[in-house]
Amino acid sequence: MKRLDFSRNETLVALVILGFCALATISDPSFLSMPTLTDLLRGGIVLGIFAVAAMVVLVSGGIDVSFTAIAAFAMYSTTLILVSLAPGLPWPLAFALSVGIGAALGAINGIFIAFFGLPTLIVTLGTLSIFRGFLLTFVGSKLISNLPQSMRDFSKQMLFRGTNADGSFFSLPLAFLALVGVVVLTWFILNRTLLGRSIFAIGGSVESARRIGVNVRAVQFFIYVYVGALAGLAGIIHASMARVANPFDLVGLELSVIAAVVLGGARLTGGVGTLTGTLLGVTLIVLVRNSLIVIGIPSTWQSVAIGVLILVGTGLPAWQAKRAAARAG
Amino acid sequence: MPAAADAPLIAMRGVTKTYSGITALEDVGFSIAAGEAVSLAGENGSGKSTLIKILAGVEQRDSGEISFGGQPQNGLTPRTAAAAGVKVIFQDFSLFPNLTVAENIGFSAELGAGHRLVNRGRVRALAEATLQRLGVQIDLDARVESLPVAHKQLVAICRALATEARLIIMDEPTTALTGREVATLLGIIRRLKADGVAVLFVSHKLAEVLEVCEHVVVLRNGRKVAEGPAAEFDQAKLTRHMTGRDVADAPPEALPPDAPLLMAVRGLAKAGAFAAVDFDLHGGEVLGISGLLGSGRTSLAKALFGLVIPDTGSVRVDGRDVALGDPLAAAHAGIGYVPEDRLTEGLFLTQSILRNVGIGRLEAHGRAAGVLDLAGLWADATDWLKRLAVKAPRVTAEVRSLSGGNQQRVVLARWLSRSPRVLVLNGPSVGVDVGSKAEIHGIIRELSAQGLGVIVISDDLPELLTTCHRILVMKDGRITDELAGGTAEADLARRLAS
Known part of the structure; x- marks a missing residue:
């Protein structure tokens, strides 16, 4: 059996999750139950899709902070189009519309980054503000609480539902499959296609990639379109599940998402990141959000707890790597 | 043109390149025959790197002609150059630190073959065969960033040799290698030459140059200033052509006896x-x-x-x-x-x-x-x-x-x-x-x-x-x-x- 590799973030985060669950079970035995699990999975859907998108960008050596604004834009305008123009549109088409709007907005990022060669943080900071401002000024700023029928139908579809021994209900929405699909598709792209390996290559060294003939512009353009599409998907799922399209929603979440990805071992300098790590990072952050109260820490401490986790979770492996390098040198 | 078989492997004529008004290369021309090793000498800033990048398709020339085996090449890109068998070992290695040794070696080959999907087995087999051919042992699954510099250089060399090469351009390939590894590399170059592969060798170390190269081309300020058989060059002559002046190397004058x-x-x-x-x-x-x-x-x-x-x-x-x-x-x-x-x-x-x-x-x-x-x-x-x-x-x-x-x-x-x-x-x-x-x-x-x-x-x-x-x-x-x-x-x- 291979020894646990403590210099990997994944190992560390998995251990912290196990420790957290153990503590929670000790203080409240009913923690280990189906409702906790389904709450966790449900809470991880939107965050998970965002995190996968953010990870792809980090792996390529960039950073995208505009995906929440893209999600809000795509979600709200899709809902508005459905409500005012096509109330009868079935939900798969509505989802496709939102994904398309997201991809189009992502393409704007892609043009600035891939073709004008601007720094990714600056471009996406700019578009974050522009997309949000454009949405609130020109599309609308009113809450749509009367969602179209097709979106309500979608949110009622469950993979399974049941009743716990103590009489509490639990269920897992169909939307969870979207996260599964996104993870599988992204895994395939990153690990089995030359495009995906080129994303890693660019994250390792853009100049080297260019020199061996990787079409850096095309790869970068793809990345931001893909991220936009995933953001559009996450947005429409968020609105359906919340049963309301709120144009002020989602924006502000981007740093927590990036934090989850970094917690999972992706490097801000690019080239390194795994889906396993990303999902573990998301799990930990959702656990802290949902269940901190169970182990007796007031929920106002949430962001402090997340901050400590980031410092320890990413600091420890970095510190170990530094020590190992010093020993080797 | 029936005589394509007699055409040199690589021929350049009047190659010129300017970067925002500054001339990096001007009217440079020479040719390399199959199986020939040519040494490209010049100081930093003499245009060596620019010439290498143009041959590799990384940079585009402003004017001039380049032909491979008699075929004029217009609009060279890194991929077309690699497909024509021009492989470059860059001075900074140009590797991907975050990827494994196997992937670094196999990446260009996958790219060149136009595969859309990656087959790890195929990449590994190619990397393994190449390492074996060079008689080098490096862990295929190690990330390149964890390797010592000499191994990184060897990985860069393996990447260039992984697929069929007709011209190998080496930019200071021996800087990080020990004497024994340099000897191995020079041995590989000799074997390549015997197989008809041409080598363009950039090195500051004259002993290495004279050991493997038949021909020397000297660049200075973007122009070709000398060219000839390697046997006609010695350190003093090479230095004179590279710098354009005689470099004095007399010992200093004696110290006055009353120096405080x-x-x-x-x-x-x-x-x-x-x-x-x-x-x-x-x-x-x-x-x-x-x-x-x-x-x-x-x-x-x-x-x-x-x-x-x-x-x-x-x-x-x-x-x-x-x-x-x-x-x-x-x-x-x-x-x-x-x-x-x-x-x-x-x-x-x-x-x-x-x-x-x-x-x-x-x-x-x-x-x-x-x-x-x-x-x-x-x-x-x-x-x-x-x-x-x-x-x-x-x-x-x-x-x-x-x-x-x-x-x-x-x-x-x-x-x-x-x-x-x-x-x-x-x-x-x-x-x-x-x-x-x-x-x-x-x-x-x-x-x-x-x-x-x-x-x-x-x-x-x-x-x-x-x-x-x-x-x-x-x-x-x-x-x-x-x-x-x-x-x-x-x-x-x-x-x-x-």
């Missing part, structure tokens, strides 16, 4: 590094300290400047004791230190040239309340850059945009602007090309003529012999020998090794 004592080092010792170091340095004297790697020469150099804290001993400058182990005190006493690895220890690479020089003079231009007299500081720094003839587009350019020789001058300028009494130069010409090296030696001579005491720490024997009045030889942390400058190189080499 400037620095006295007595009984300096540090456990595990050096012991019982005694020497004097006179005004106007250039003192060489040499020794093999691990002889303690670098620790001693750092100790003189307070970067290494000695256990016992004393350093006196102008008759006053210098506090040991305190760089600020050393600088205050008039000692300047130019480190061996100027890139990581001596320069702020992403800062401007001006700031790099100015940092040494901050306190001299400080005014009340800690506010800097910027105009004075900049004027001071600019003056020194001019006096040392630093070639830079603008003084506000980042230091990393300069060539090695010019970077070294920036470090020198910083110290000279403090008017030091003693200058300790550790490896003053490491990574600097022939022309700049001669100029740095000229600067050393000039400084000593002005009465400065200079300590040159180096393992470059010709450098020591042409610049130093006296040379101390260190072994196992002790000074074991002392020679006069102008001693025969063979003599010094023998005493170093003994």
Whole structure:
């Protein structure tokens, strides 16, 4: 059996999750139950899709902070189009519309980054503000609480539902499959296609990639379109599940998402990141959000707890790597 | 054209390239036959790298013709060049630090074959076969960033050889390799040549060049200035063509007998590094300290400047004791230190040239309340850059945009602007090309003529012999020998090794 590799973030985060669950079970035995699990999975859907998108960008050596604004834009305008123009549109088409709007907005990022060669943080900071401002000024700023029928139908579809021994209900929405699909598709792209390996290559060294003939512009353009599409998907799922399209929603979440990805071992300098790590990072952050109260820490401490986790979770492996390098040198 | 079979493998004619108005290459033409090894020589900035990038399709030429096997090539890209069998081993290796050895070796091949999906088995098999062909053992699953430099270089070489090559361009391929690995590489080059593969070899080391190359092409300021069979070139001729002038290498003039004592080092010792170091340095004297790697020469150099804290001993400058182990005190006493690895220890690479020089003079231009007299500081720094003839587009350019020789001058300028009494130069010409090296030696001579005491720490024997009045030889942390400058190189080499 291979020894646990403590210099990997994944190992560390998995251990912290196990420790957290153990503590929670000790203080409240009913923690280990189906409702906790389904709450966790449900809470991880939107965050998970965002995190996968953010990870792809980090792996390529960039950073995208505009995906929440893209999600809000795509979600709200899709809902508005459905409500005012096509109330009868079935939900798969509505989802496709939102994904398309997201991809189009992502393409704007892609043009600035891939073709004008601007720094990714600056471009996406700019578009974050522009997309949000454009949405609130020109599309609308009113809450749509009367969602179209097709979106309500979608949110009622469950993979399974049941009743716990103590009489509490639990269920897992169909939307969870979207996260599964996104993870599988992204895994395939990153690990089995030359495009995906080129994303890693660019994250390792853009100049080297260019020199061996990787079409850096095309790869970068793809990345931001893909991220936009995933953001559009996450947005429409968020609105359906919340049963309301709120144009002020989602924006502000981007740093927590990036934090989850970094917690999972992706490097801000690019080239390194795994889906396993990303999902573990998301799990930990959702656990802290949902269940901190169970182990007796007031929920106002949430962001402090997340901050400590980031410092320890990413600091420890970095510190170990530094020590190992010093020993080797 | 029926005679395509007789056409040279690569032919270039009138290749010209300008970058925003500055000519990098002008009207360069030569050809390489199959199985031939051509050495491309030239100083930094002579256009070698540009020529390599154009052949590799990374950069596009402005005008001129390039043909591969008689076929004119227009619009070369990295992929079409690779498909035509032109493979480049870049000086910086151009590897992907985050990917495994296998993937680094196989990436270009996958790209070239136009696969959309990656087959790990195929990549591994190719990498394994290539490593085997070169007789190298490296873990295929190791990330390249975890490898020592020599292995990185070998991975870069493997990547170039992984798929069929017709011309291999090697840009300083032996810098990180040990003698044995260089021998292996030269053996590989010979085997490639026997198979009809052509090699374009860029190296500063003439011995290597003469060993494998039949033909030499020299570039200077973007133009071809000489071309001919390798047998017709020797070090002096090559240097003359590269620099455009004869580089003087006469030993320095004898020191006047009344030169004042400037620095006295007595009984300096540090456990595990050096012991019982005694020497004097006179005004106007250039003192060489040499020794093999691990002889303690670098620790001693750092100790003189307070970067290494000695256990016992004393350093006196102008008759006053210098506090040991305190760089600020050393600088205050008039000692300047130019480190061996100027890139990581001596320069702020992403800062401007001006700031790099100015940092040494901050306190001299400080005014009340800690506010800097910027105009004075900049004027001071600019003056020194001019006096040392630093070639830079603008003084506000980042230091990393300069060539090695010019970077070294920036470090020198910083110290000279403090008017030091003693200058300790550790490896003053490491990574600097022939022309700049001669100029740095000229600067050393000039400084000593002005009465400065200079300590040159180096393992470059010709450098020591042409610049130093006296040379101390260190072994196992002790000074074991002392020679006069102008001693025969063979003599010094023998005493170093003994």
